[in-house]
Amino acid sequence: MIGLAPWFAMISSVVYSFWTNSNYKHPILFAGMLQFIGNLLYANAYSYQSVGMCLLGRAITGLGAPRVINRRYVADATPFCLRTAASAAFAMATALGAAAGPGIAILLDSIGEFEFSLPFLKAQQFNGMTGPGYLMSLIWLIYTVIILFFFGEPVRSGLEELKQREEMAERSSKQDSLLGRRSSSMIRDGNTVRRTLTEEMDEGFEPKYSSSSEEDFDQTPSDDAKADNTNESMDASDKSKSGYCSCMKNITRPVIICMSLIFMKRISLEAIVGSTSIITKNRYGWSIKNVGMLHLVNGIIVIPVSILSGYLSTSYEDRYMALWCLSITLFGMCFLFDPTDLFDHETSYTYNESPLSVGPHSYITGSLIAFSGIEACESFVASLMSKVVPSALAQGTFNSGLLSTLVGTGGRAVGDLFITCMGLISLRNLLNLLIIPGATLVATSIALILWNYELLGV
Amino acid sequence: MPGYEEYHQQCIEPTWSSHYISYTTIKQTLSSFRSRRRRFTQLVDSSDLSGYLALEDYQQLLGASSINNDEDASSYFQYGNYVDAEDALQRLYIIERKEFSSLLEQQISDAAIFYEGTLVPRVRGLIDRGEFEEAAEQLLEVVAFVTVNIITFRQLLIRYDVSALLVMCIVHYSFIHYHSITHYVRAVQLLQGFYRSFSGMPLNEWHLQRSVLATTHPVHHLFELEGVDKLEKEIILGLQQQQQQQQTDNNDVEKQQLKEQDFSIQMQGFLHLLEKTDRSLHKAVAGHLTFRDRVTTFWIKIRQYLAFGFQGRGIMMMNEPRSSSTLRGRHMKQEIHAIGKWKQTKEFDHFGSKHGGDDDKSKSSFQQNLKEISPENVFPLFLNLLACFFFMMNNYIIGVYVCIVCVSVCSILCPSSNYISLLPYQNRHRRIMQRHWEHPMQCPES
Numbered sequence: 001m002i003g004l005a006p007w008f009a010m011i012s013s014v015v016y017s018f019w020t021n022s023n024y025k026h027p028i029l030f031a032g033m034l035q036f037i038g039n040l041l042y043a044n045a046y047s048y049q050s051v052g053m054c055l056l057g058r059a060i061t062g063l064g065a066p067r068v069i070n071r072r073y074v075a076d077a078t079p080f081c082l083r084t085a086a087s088a089a090f091a092m093a094t095a096l097g098a099a100a101g102p103g104i105a106i107l108l109d110s111i112g113e114f115e116f117s118l119p120f121l122k123a124q125q126f127n128g129m130t131g132p133g134y135l136m137s138l139i140w141l142i143y144t145v146i147i148l149f150f151f152g153e154p155v156r157s158g159l160e161e162l163k164q165r166e167e168m169a170e171r172s173s174k175q176d177s178l179l180g181r182r183s184s185s186m187i188r189d190g191n192t193v194r195r196t197l198t199e200e201m202d203e204g205f206e207p208k209y210s211s212s213s214e215e216d217f218d219q220t221p222s223d224d225a226k227a228d229n230t231n232e233s234m235d236a237s238d239k240s241k242s243g244y245c246s247c248m249k250n251i252t253r254p255v256i257i258c259m260s261l262i263f264m265k266r267i268s269l270e271a272i273v274g275s276t277s278i279i280t281k282n283r284y285g286w287s288i289k290n291v292g293m294l295h296l297v298n299g300i301i302v303i304p305v306s307i308l309s310g311y312l313s314t315s316y317e318d319r320y321m322a323l324w325c326l327s328i329t330l331f332g333m334c335f336l337f338d339p340t341d342l343f344d345h346e347t348s349y350t351y352n353e354s355p356l357s358v359g360p361h362s363y364i365t366g367s368l369i370a371f372s373g374i375e376a377c378e379s380f381v382a383s384l385m386s387k388v389v390p391s392a393l394a395q396g397t398f399n400s401g402l403l404s405t406l407v408g409t410g411g412r413a414v415g416d417l418f419i420t421c422m423g424l425i426s427l428r429n430l431l432n433l434l435i436i437p438g439a440t441l442v443a444t445s446i447a448l449i450l451w452n453y454e455l456l457g458v
Numbered sequence: 459m460p461g462y463e464e465y466h467q468q469c470i471e472p473t474w475s476s477h478y479i480s481y482t483t484i485k486q487t488l489s490s491f492r493s494r495r496r497r498f499t500q501l502v503d504s505s506d507l508s509g510y511l512a513l514e515d516y517q518q519l520l521g522a523s524s525i526n527n528d529e530d531a532s533s534y535f536q537y538g539n540y541v542d543a544e545d546a547l548q549r550l551y552i553i554e555r556k557e558f559s560s561l562l563e564q565q566i567s568d569a570a571i572f573y574e575g576t577l578v579p580r581v582r583g584l585i586d587r588g589e590f591e592e593a594a595e596q597l598l599e600v601v602a603f604v605t606v607n608i609i610t611f612r613q614l615l616i617r618y619d620v621s622a623l624l625v626m627c628i629v630h631y632s633f634i635h636y637h638s639i640t641h642y643v644r645a646v647q648l649l650q651g652f653y654r655s656f657s658g659m660p661l662n663e664w665h666l667q668r669s670v671l672a673t674t675h676p677v678h679h680l681f682e683l684e685g686v687d688k689l690e691k692e693i694i695l696g697l698q699q700q701q702q703q704q705q706t707d708n709n710d711v712e713k714q715q716l717k718e719q720d721f722s723i724q725m726q727g728f729l730h731l732l733e734k735t736d737r738s739l740h741k742a743v744a745g746h747l748t749f750r751d752r753v754t755t756f757w758i759k760i761r762q763y764l765a766f767g768f769q770g771r772g773i774m775m776m777n778e779p780r781s782s783s784t785l786r787g788r789h790m791k792q793e794i795h796a797i798g799k800w801k802q803t804k805e806f807d808h809f810g811s812k813h814g815g816d817d818d819k820s821k822s823s824f825q826q827n828l829k830e831i832s833p834e835n836v837f838p839l840f841l842n843l844l845a846c847f848f849f850m851m852n853n854y855i856i857g858v859y860v861c862i863v864c865v866s867v868c869s870i871l872c873p874s875s876n877y878i879s880l881l882p883y884q885n886r887h888r889r890i891m892q893r894h895w896e897h898p899m900q901c902p903e904s
Contacts, residue, residue: 035849079830093843094850100847101853105856
């Protein structure tokens with residue numbers, strides 16, 4: 001029942017991604033309506049005693065998942081300088097939702113069962129199971145109405161900025177080659193006079209006495225033909241921007257690196273958070289209440305972490321902050337590593353008895369540090385992804401929002417499969433079996449950023 | 459990692475090498491100050507009279523150096539055979555400052571005279587002859603010469619201040635050990651008066667405003683880059699005129715434009731470097747230390763505290779050269795390295811902006827960044843974030859109920875079991891978990 005929605009969300013994300021190429025309002029409206037209908041169906045299923053209706057409701061809810069639209073909006077409509085802050089806000093909204101959901105469910109459960117009627121439908125039951133459905137359908141209805149009346153089509157300033165940056169880089173390389181051709185005439189005293197003008201201007205060194213504009217500078221007969229060719233090729237790329245082949249052509253190395261980071265990060269996150277209930281029950285005999293409390297604290301801690309990430313993003317580059325966040329995650333994961341299990345992994349004599357073993361305090365500390373680090377990293381990597389993705393992809397279906405969603409969901413599915421496999425190998429040693437590969441993936445991510453540090457500089 | 463000295467060598471134009479400030483010479487002078495202070499401490503230590511120093515030893519100490527004494531130590535201290543260690547140290551410090559200032563003043567004067575007397579007229583001559591391209595290149599070299607000297611001058615002032623910090627460390631030993639704590643505080647206050655300043659005025663200001671050099675001395679012109687602005691304008695205009703004359707050939711025009719823009723940008727680059735080093739110097743004058751220095755001083759304080767608490771002569775540790783020489787202070791290595799690279803490639807590498815942490819430009823405030831977003835995009839952005847919040851809430855509000863139900867039947871790998879990937883293993887897990895849930899500490903093996 002729960003697993004249905006994410007899989008349908010994955011399918012619908014491609015459609016929304018295509019739809020948002022031209023418009024934002026209509027897909028959000030459509031998604032809101034689907035959410036309303038899906039939740040209503042889910043809530044009504046109890047009255048009709050229909051499992052099919054319940055599953056259909058969950059499937060429709062999944063189809064109405066607006067995350068890819070939200071991600072794309074952040075990438076398209078926020079300037080580069082605010083991109084990470086917006087991504088952090090996105091992560092915060094996600095975490096807040098995840099923390100608020102269970103809390104509200106418990107509140108609704110405490111209200112008690114009562115009956116009410118809806119027009120065109122038979123008498124409805126409100127209880128802990130149907131209450132969330134009714135509440136969410138009401139919220140989505142209000143949200144859809146707000147969208148209908150108040151949502152204005154945004155200016156895609158982020159996308160424009162991305163295009164401008166690419167043009168600047170292209171012009172810079174053009175000038176570089178131009179200067180390179182003439183370097184022989186400019187050699188003096190063994191020093192080659194070589195400059196990339198736009199690079200300088202981009203970084204703040206404006207020429208003081210320039211009498212000619214950049215346009216004049218570019219319009220030389222030798223480059224006109226080249227420029228025409230470029231325009232033609234750009235047009236062609238615009239036409240085929242939604243195509244799969246075009247997507248594969250435009251996936252550059254920085255994009256692959258970012259996708260790998262998202263993938264590995266997601267698996268590590270699942271290894272830390274996804275296994276909490278089984279590990280804590282197994283090792284410390286925790287109840288679901290304790291687990292829920294840990295998740296609640298995790299959810300709450302993400303709020304200040306996201307605010308801090310947004311604040312720091314104004315002073316530091318994404319690649320630099322991503323490195324730090326991953327290092328913090330690795331540090332947190334060290335608390336979760338149990339060396340005693342390496343020596344005695346069969347019996348239970350030393351299980352949680354040795355001072356070196358991972359006790360509940362160590363587990364909570366490590367879990368909080370690692371989770372905070374990885375959540376903070378989410379903002380930076382998502383922002384980085386949206387900045388390194390070429391404009392040809394960014395304005396098409398396979399934009400950074402869709403790629404992040406697909407890779408993230410894939411990572412989550414692999415992470416869950418990984419937990420299952422490790423659980424089958426040994427429940428006794430599950431913590432180490434998850435944490436050691438998870439930490440290796442985080443370390444690999446750090447190494448990946450360090451090796452490609454220059455490539456990720458945006 | 460190469461030090462400032464190595465980078466400085468890369469910046470030197472071979473034909474003008476004798477006219478640069480000799481960083482090596484002055485650094486050696488500073489290191490001789492350090493060794494002399496160490497010797498001074500040893501003398502105070504081995505003195506027969508506690509807290510005093512034999513006049514003969516003190517004269518030997520001063521005589522061993524190249525200090526240009528204008529008065530004899532015996533006439534200065536008219537006490538007899540012994541001098542108070544506090545007075546002796548104060549005088550030693552004044553002599554050192556005088557020697558350092560004189561040496562630095564002499565070197566910067568030489569550089570300034572060469573700049574005003576030789577380099578600027580040479581560029582002027584090229585402009586007068588209409589050789590603007592040659593003049594542009596020459597002017598860039600001249601500005602590089604000026605920038606290297608000014609940065610080295612500033613770097614040496616900071617080095618000198620670090621050297622003053624070392625004096626503080628000696629004071630710790632000399633006066634706490636032999637006098638009371640009141641004496642120590644007084645000594646520190648005395649030295650603070652000179653610390654990073656000359657009679658209360660920052661050394662760099664003093665060198666320009668109150669030094670013995672007249673206001674018309676070339677050194678003032680060197681610091682103000684007098685004449686460079688005018689020469690730059692003339693060269694740009696000359697290049698533009700040449701460009702207008704050569705309009706028939708498009709390639710030449712383009713090449714000319716490139717040179718003109720390139721020249722302007724590089725001039726701006728040098729000015730940027732000078733401004734940056736000026737800011738660094740002012741920070742140093744204001745007492746800003748690097749993080750590493752703060753850690754070192756903190757460690758010294760801890761050691762001092764421990765020494766006081768647990769051993770009588772533990773304060774001796776304060777005097778270890780190794781601990782005090784770790785104080786590095788601010789430096790201008792990045793800037794001089796940038797000029798060294800410019801000498802080789804004729805382009806700047808935009809040092810300091812790699813991490814965005816040090817560059818003031820990248821430190822634009824969050825409020826300023828907020829103005830960048832289009833106003834019409836703000837509310838839709840909020841609505842999008844709200845949608846994200848509702849969607850996640852929706853997932854978990856329903857998910858949690860199902861989770862609770864699942865847990866109750868011991869078939870949970872929450873939230874891992876949320877996904878279809880688990881389905882093939884669900885039954886197996888259920889059996890394992892059923893046993894495990896009942897006896898968690900017995901660790902059943904799957």
